Amino acid sequence: MTDSDKPTNFIEQIIGDDLSSGKTSKLVTRFPPEPNGYLHIGHAKSICVNFGLAESFAGECNLRFDDTNPEKESDEYVQSIIEDVKWLGFNWNGEIRYASDYFGQLYQWACDLIDQNKAYVCELNADEMREYRGTLTEAGKESPFRNRPATESRALLEQMKAGEIAEGSMTLRAKIDMASPNINMRDPVLYRIKRIAHHRTGDKWNIYPAYDFAHGQEDAIEGVTHSICTLEFAANRPLYNWFIENLDVPSTPSQYEFGRLNINYSITSKRKLKQLVDEGHVEAWDDPRMPTISGLRRRGVSPQAIRNFCDSLAVAKTDGVVDMAQFEHFIRDDLNNNARRAMCVLKPLLVTFTNYDQSELFTASSHPQRDDLGSRELHFDRQIYIDQSDFSEDTTLSRKKFKRLVLGEYVRLRGAYIIRADEVIRDADGEIQEIKASVIENTVGADAPEGIRPRGVIHWVSALNSVDCTINLYDRLFNQALPDAGEGSFTDHINPDSLKVIEGCKAEVSLANIKPSERYQFEREGYFCRDSKAENLVFNCTIGLRDNWKA
């Protein structure tokens, strides 16, 4: 699908109009995360929207950290976000921006507002402020400090800034309208005292600007023309505009909101993802089960798959829940097109050939449809492993129902011989230990001879030339489509079997030294990549192959 096939969404229409009317000469957007956690798939949509818009309208997109609350933020988060945006393949305009770089200007604007009599230092505490704010149906009451002289507010704000005032005892508030039907307009807090070090400004500041007082002005400073955020900020827009109108800002940005991404069986809330990490439900932010960018990366999902998925999503004002299957489709689609093929046996069953005692090297293509991906060598010896699930003694199984190896029958070994299972060897407990089998001569790369009908094709690996590995199989992290819905906590719906570790798997030797960034399809099993943290050979299952047959 090309861009021209895609209908334009409402934001593209607005931008198009603004560009053609001359209201906007060059589009500037921004992706403005708060560095208080790792980025997740929901952010990926926002990133794709903002950077994508800039790309398609020949504009620019800034990367800006909205670091106005030092309590929750850290440099670790800053670094992870930078890495994730880069990994997704986007290039931001110029240097990375930080709200904290604008603290001085923001403070100046706060003083200007006081001088205009549009802001005041308020001494109501949090509880009192809540009471004065009123409710959804009742107007609020004006603060007793609302009409204090500007000079007094200026002096008090200076003291707050200097660290002379206790946390929680004073705030700087805008003087707007305590009876506004929009609660955000009822004298919102502009500055609050936090005598805490900031990860970038250290202890320079004792007061920090609130989101509403910062965001629009940051956009204005950077010349952002279209400030695109998610729906929950819609009620903040009048306030955003109020600051733009009442302050001497260098440009006039406009805010537009679209529906954030929700995916079933998953969670797209930084706060909740942090909880999963903090409470040890997952290993870390980059646990392969996490919907974080870093988790998806470690899981083996490609940046292109994430981008294709995000591009398939609507930019609209509806807030729906996208089916995980839609994401999985794009993961598989990209991997199918680009992942090299290899073989790995998860549950090895030894097969010994009684009529073969050589060692051969076969060449197998790395991809059935892409010659450019080259080929690899396959060791074939007198002993191989097949998967336990690919063998059955039940000769009554129909050919349609079981396309694998059955005692006394034939099967094709992928890229190698057709073989016949002749005998089952059991251990003392009666468990199948080994299969004695025969190789059918001259069947490599050749059609089955007359009278021999293999039931199907199975994967295998040489028992003499293979590498041991461990495989992590994942299931969805939550066993409920909407972990957030209903009573109780989302953590009540964590799937206890989301990780299955399989030891003693056997992989073809070409897999011994691959890098985590190389993604493979293990034929007939799924897509895998090497884990980036494990020292041994560990593969994470990104996603299984589609499975259309009904057992």
Place this chain on the structure above:
RNA sequence: UGGGGCGUGGCCAAGUGGUUAAGGCAUCGGGUUUUGAUCCCGACACUCGGAGGUUCGAAUCCUCCCGCCCCAGCCA
């Protein structure tokens, strides 16, 4: 409840008064295949939250009703 926003197939959606109501995912049939994958064909909304109304003509305009989401942090 005051304000803001949203309701089109199982899911995501296009649709901007005249189209046989796009497309993708999922699902179900069938074909190809040395991966039960891929690929290819085909099926899948007389109807757009509901009820009225305007109009030659309505998913699109009007009225009323119903449902869902967001806002009462010194979070973002």
